Amino acid sequence: MPDGFNPDTGGTLTTNLEAYWKMDEESGTRVDSFGTNDLTDNNTVTFNTGKVSNAAQFTLANLESLTVADNASISAGDTNWTWAGWVYLDAKTVSQTFASKWAIVAADREWLVQYDVADDRLHAIYRASATQQDLIANNLGSPSTATWYFIVVWHDATGDTVGIQINNGTANTAAWADGVQDGTGPFYYGVTFGTSVPLGGRVDECGFWRKVLTAQEKTDLYNGGNANTYGPLPVVASDASFTFAWV
Amino acid sequence: MPMTSAVKRELNKSLAKITAEISAYESSYFSSHNSYWQGVPTHTIRPLDGVKVPGDRWDSKVSDHPAWPPISDKVLPFSAQVHTYDGPSGKGYQVLAEVMIGKDLWIKSVNFGSESYRNHDWTMVEPN
Numbered sequence: 001m002p003d004g005f006n007p008d009t010g011g012t013l014t015t016n017l018e019a020y021w022k023m024d025e026e027s028g029t030r031v032d033s034f035g036t037n038d039l040t041d042n043n044t045v046t047f048n049t050g051k052v053s054n055a056a057q058f059t060l061a062n063l064e065s066l067t068v069a070d071n072a073s074i075s076a077g078d079t080n081w082t083w084a085g086w087v088y089l090d091a092k093t094v095s096q097t098f099a100s101k102w103a104i105v106a107a108d109r110e111w112l113v114q115y116d117v118a119d120d121r122l123h124a125i126y127r128a129s130a131t132q133q134d135l136i137a138n139n140l141g142s143p144s145t146a147t148w149y150f151i152v153v154w155h156d157a158t159g160d161t162v163g164i165q166i167n168n169g170t171a172n173t174a175a176w177a178d179g180v181q182d183g184t185g186p187f188y189y190g191v192t193f194g195t196s197v198p199l200g201g202r203v204d205e206c207g208f209w210r211k212v213l214t215a216q217e218k219t220d221l222y223n224g225g226n227a228n229t230y231g232p233l234p235v236v237a238s239d240a241s242f243t244f245a246w247v
Numbered sequence: 248m249p250m251t252s253a254v255k256r257e258l259n260k261s262l263a264k265i266t267a268e269i270s271a272y273e274s275s276y277f278s279s280h281n282s283y284w285q286g287v288p289t290h291t292i293r294p295l296d297g298v299k300v301p302g303d304r305w306d307s308k309v310s311d312h313p314a315w316p317p318i319s320d321k322v323l324p325f326s327a328q329v330h331t332y333d334g335p336s337g338k339g340y341q342v343l344a345e346v347m348i349g350k351d352l353w354i355k356s357v358n359f360g361s362e363s364y365r366n367h368d369w370t371m372v373e374p375n
Contacts, residue, residue, distance in 0.1 A: 028333045040334025040362065043285050043309070062285070062309045063330065069364045104354060106373040125375070132375075186364065193372075194330070195343060195354070 001232045003033075007220045013228075016211040018073045020230045021085075021189075023047075023056040023204045030056060030066055033230050034207075037074050039066035039189065050204035051086045051148055051227035058190040060096070060200030065191035074187045074208060076101060076110040078179030082154040082213045084221055085206030089115055089145050096199040098151065099206070100192045102127070103185025110183050112192060113153055113164075115143065124153040124164045128178035133162055135174055140166040148204075150222050155180050156212045168222035205229055248349030250369055254297035254324075258346060258355070258369070261299075261324050266342050266357055269329060272316045273340055273359065283340040285312045286329035293326045295347045302326070325355075336361040 005013040020034040026047045030039040042065040048057035058064045068074060087098045092115065100112035102125075109127040116123050122137040135153075143149060143166075152165045157179065165171035189206070190199040205227050213221075221228045250258075269286070276284040287309055289302035299322045308314040325346040332339050339360015346353050352372040358365035 029335050038335045040332050042332045043330055044282075044311070044333075059310070067332075069362065104367075104370050104372050194356070195328070195345075196372075 001235060003231055004233045005220065005228050005230055006233055007223060007228065009216050009220055010214070012214070013217055013220060014230075016209050018208045018210050020207040021205075022052070022229055022231075023050060023206070024052075024054045026054065035073060037068045037071070037187070037208075039068050042067060042191075042194075045190065048202055050202065052205055052229045055086070055088070055202040055204035056189065057202050058199040060090070060094075060198050063191060063195060063198050065194070065198070066189040067186045067194075069186050070101075070184045073210075074101070075182045076155065076180045077182035078155075078157050079210060080155065080157050080212045081180075082152060082209045082211065083111075083113070083206070084150070084152040084209075084213065084218070086148050086150050086204040086227060087113075088148050088202040088204075089143065090200040090202075091145055092117060092120070092143075095197050096201065097188070097190060097192045097197040098199060098203060099187075099189050101183065101185060101187045102192050103183050104193050107181070108183030108185045110181050110185070111153070111155070113151060114192075114197060122149065122151060122164070122166060124162070126155060126162050126176060126180050127183075129181060131178050133174055133176045133178070135162055135164050135172055137164045137166050137172055139170045139172050150225075150227070152213065152218055152221075154212050165218065167225070168219055248351050250348050250353055250371075254348070255369060257297050258324055258344070261320070262327075262342075262344050262355065262357070264320065265318060265323065265327055268316075268318055269327075269342055270359060273329075277338075282333070283331040283338060284316075284329065285309050285331045285340075286315055286327070288326045288328040288345070289315070289321075289323060290326035293345050293347045293352070294324050296349070297324045297346065299324045332360065332362060334362060341365045
């Protein structure tokens with residue numbers, strides 16, 4: 001029985017997929033269901049109800065995170081790439097990080113997705129060698145607590161744009177010709193460079209693609225708000241499997 | 248603001264001492280828990296410019312972990328914290344030390360376990 005996404009209208013969601021984390025584990029390593037980027041559990045990330053099965057639950061005061069060391073498959077760089085995943089805030093008292101590849105030194109920073117308490121907005125930052133783009137999800141407005149949001153962030157190296165889209169709605173985009181760095185810092189869920197801007201909330205069903213997802217692919221992942229997941233596809237009976245007899 | 252070699256020497260001396268004590272405690276803790284102990288930052292306000300300051304959070308803890316074990320010198324020139332990890336290549340922990348040099352935050356990480364990429368010398372956190 002082959003693995004894949006359902007729905008996957010064009011049959012392309014596994015094309016250029018680098019990593020996919022279902023976040024179903026209750027503790028310890030969170031497995032990359034597609035690639036080799038299994039996530040180390042830092043400070044005991046627990047679990048809670050997710051969009052599909054379990055989600056990773058981060059306790060803010062404990063500085064909990066999931067991480068994998070830098071490697072080529074998870075590095076952004078000045079390429080076409082997309083990160084997508086479901087996030088959930090327990091509270092909005094401070095800024096919080098959902099995902100980041102953002103190091104202590106600026107030369108190793110790539111991108112991050114956070115809730116920013118000052119703006120009361122979700123946002124993404126894309127880092128080039130000497131400049132960075134802070135893209136705010138103004139089309140969503142103020143996010144609510146205890147609510148799931150499907151975030152898609154991307155860098156289009158061909159069209160020189162970056163974007164952030166929430167719940168398959170109208171994306172906020174910007175022209176960005178400076179590209180994104182390929183740094184040496186780890187990739188994190190729940191924190192920025194290990195100790196900064198921790199998350200109190202949940203993350204579920206996340207993937208990283210070496211391409212810019214199409215509108216249809218994003219729609220299929222959002223799946224009408226029900227989410228999608230990577231796993232065994234349902235068996236579809238074909239006509240050839242049946243025998244008919246005329247009587 | 249740069250870190251002078253004299254300040255760095257004193258920071259490393261204190262860090263080596265507390266790291267040795269933490270390491271001994273972690274070995275004992277792991278034997279009885281099959282996991283390592285997580286320690287909260289020792290100071291609410293990070294010490295400045297290498298000047299030793301008594302920690303005010305030795306009695307604080309995260310859920311399911313005890314507070315700091317007895318440490319011989321509770322006056323440190325940095326704020327120390329201990330993070331645990333559990334990954335595909337095994338369990339471990341890292342000791343993180345944070346100090347303010349002028350207005351800049353500097354961090355050093357000492358890893359104990361298989362994920363050696365967690366080691367780094369004193370590094371200034373550059374602002375966003």
